[in-house]
């Protein structure tokens with residue numbers, strides 16, 4: 001049984017998804033375009049018996065997340081690009097200390113203060129580590145309000161499954177858009193979660209330690225080897241939407257809001273008789289490289305569309321290397337793309353070669 | 354029956370059990386060790402060992418967890434009060450303390466300490482002020498005294514160029530959320546007794562839910578001060594205490 | 610008689626114990642421990658002066674000193 005459909009913004013869907021997924025600590029700092037999340041959670045979180053803290057900065061918010069995560073309590077912070085830059089310190093420490101937590105980035109235009117409009121300029125920051133050191137964060141990219149809700153659930157599940165920070169990378173489009181969302185039954189909080197590592201006070205057992213400092217000879221190598229194994233295992237979590245790629249000559253690759261807009265353009269062009277499909281990565285890390293490689297092996301060509309000057313296209317090219325290449329079409333920030341804007345670039349790519 | 358007077362002896366000083374019986378990595382005469390011992394004693398005296406979560410910071414005391422045998426999470430440099438906030442919010446029943454050096458707390462972590470204090474987080478902060486960045490080799494800290502030579506102010510700290518030493522116990526005391534703020538030293542038996550009382554009171558404010566508790570320990574760093582441990586300890590009385598007056602700057606229990 | 614025992618393997622020879630001892634009965638020995646520190650000791654000729662005040666132990670950053678204090682008790686008083 002699931003609750004009644006609600007008509008909410010993507011931002012709210014994340015907040016509600018988090019509550020239903022058992023999130024009981026929220027830490028944040030105001031920044032457009034994600035303020036709906038802290039605003040709703042400032043009352044909803046205490047009402048659910050949880051804790052809401054407006055931190056003094058994103059640096060502090062992310063470190064509060066680290067602290068709550070160390071206790072094995074489901075916790076989240078949300079922000080947008082400049083704020084997420086400030087969170088990279090804690091995210092790196094969380095990855096190093098193997099702490100689970102959810103970090104939401106409603107990507108806005110950059111670099112610097114940029115603008116407050118939608119952008120995918122933080123792709124590299126999200127999937128290539130972002131902070132210092134050799135680590136990865138699982139990254140989920142919702143394209144609809146329902147996905148905002150559902151992927152928040154997934155994010156918490158994955159965070160605890162892998163003891164790793166998980167990013168939700170949205171943008172100002174999906175955050176601000178209102179759509180019907182079907183909520184789920186709230187997850188009962190499992191008191192056994194994190195049972196063998198979380199800090200509770202030592203009680204009668206041996207003290208536990210969560211740290212990222214490994215100074216002894218060979219210790220860091222050992223830890224990083226462990227992490228590497230974990231990142232390998234995460235490959236099993238790949239999610240993507242495949243829209244009519246089987247019969248396509250050209251596969252458009254786009255994620256998040258842009259993936260959704262591109263899909264409308266692809267659909268229109270298919271109706272006009274062009275052999276086009278779309279692959280929309282839902283997990284950006286792990287990247288659906290095997291799916292792309294299989295398409296390349298089947299002789300498809302690729303066009304990557306992004307709301308930036310070309311970031312994910314590197315990963316597409318890596319995935320299909322030796323078999324194919326990818327064209328690229330980039331949308332500049334400050335520009336809300338429509339499906340029409342993608343029609344010509346797709347048509348041109350379909351003609352090319 | 355006549356009683357025969359008999360000389361017995363009683364063990365009057367031993368290490369607290371929660372303080373690991375291992376050699377420390379600290380330099381000879383470094384007072385981090387004394388402060389660790391006092392923290393360990395207070396945890397035991399209040400019966401807190403089982404429910405404590407410690408937050409260690411970045412500095413020479415990063416290995417706190419090797420010595421105080423309680424659940425511990427390591428915070429990034431300066432962020433211990435934010436991490437401790439997250440811990441306490443997630444586990445409101447736990448006893449949560451952070452242990453921070455002066456570079457960690459008064460420089461890179463200034464925002465985090467001030468705001469955790471101002472929010473009145475129910476946490477306790479043990480602040481060790483040795484007027485230098487010990488771990489990185491004795492560079493100037495925000496607490497370095499005017500005229501004090503360090504590796505990055507070799508001619509001595511200059512007020513015009515680098516400002517003056519920050520007096521954290523006073524600054525913290527000015528914030529509404531703070532239940533207790535004091536400065537103590539461990540350079541003499543008399544001061545140590547006061548220090549112990551202050552540390553107990555710092556912990557007590559959390560136990561009683563009164564607010565944020567803060568205690569600043571003046572401590573030596575003989576290695577980076579480039580003097581003997583004995584001379585370093587003498588400097589505490591001669592130079593540090595006059596510049597960093599000892600005392601209780603705020604105690605909610607003594608107000609209204 | 611009160612007495613102290615210095616764990617020589619823990620002692621780092623800082624002499625803060627000697628500095629604080631009200632009876633001035635602690636000093637550097639001529640021994641070095643395994644880590645190469647010249648350890649402190651109670652002067653043999655003065656050891657009776659120890660009052661068991663524990664000042665040295667409190668001062669020791671390495672918690673290397675244990676203190677025993679003599680207590681006069683009347684044995685079998687309650688028999």
Ligand SMILES: Cc1ncc(C[n+]2csc(CCOP(=O)(O)OP(=O)(O)O)c2C)c(N)n1
Nearest residue numbers: 411412413430454455456457485486487488
């Ligand atoms: C972000 C960051 N910057 C710099 C450092 C290097 N660092 C390690 S410890 C330290 C200073 C520690 O000094 P203090 O807090 O006074 O502690 P002490 O060693 O004196 O006890 C610094 C700057 C770091 N670890 N992280």
Ligand code: SF4
Nearest residue numbers: 379380383413487574
């Ligand atoms: S460098 Fe200074 S603070 Fe660090 S252990 Fe040595 S004496 Fe102590």
Ligand code: SF4
Nearest residue numbers: 630659660662663665
């Ligand atoms: S117990 Fe007191 S008198 Fe005895 S050695 Fe230690 S400081 Fe000196």
Ligand code: SF4
Nearest residue numbers: 620621623624626669
């Ligand atoms: S204070 Fe401790 S470490 Fe220092 S000399 Fe005395 S016994 Fe040794």
Ligand SMILES: [Mg+2]
Nearest residue numbers: 454455485487
């Ligand atoms: Mg210092």
